[in-house]
Amino acid sequence: MxxxxxxxxxxxFATAGFAHASEAPATTAAQSAATQVQQWNPSQTGAxxxxxxxxxxxLVQAQRDGQLAQLSSLYRGS
Numbered sequence: 825m826x827x828x829x830x831x832x833x834x835x836x837f838a839t840a841g842f843a844h845a846s847e848a849p850a851t852t853a854a855q856s857a858a859t860q861v862q863q864w865n866p867s868q869t870g871a872x873x874x875x876x877x878x879x880x881x882x883l884v885q886a887q888r889d890g891q892l893a894q895l896s897s898l899y900r901g902s
Contacts, residue, residue: 874882886892
């Protein structure tokens with residue numbers, strides 16, 4: 825009984841996925857080029873990875889200058 829329910833659910837999701845995928849609107853070359861420009865690429869943003877020591881140092885600085893306390897009061901909703 826459970827096996828047939830699982831198989832039926834899988835079949836329903838699979839057909840719904842195919843139906844949804846086939847409803848994609850037609851795009852022109854200009855539209856697809858505009859879409860490609862808007863996609864985020866981490867290498868283009870200049871984001872650098874930080875070491876654990878750098879993150880720890882920033883945490884200690886935020887604790888000292890009161891940024892963490894301010895965020896706590898902001899998110900507490902008082």
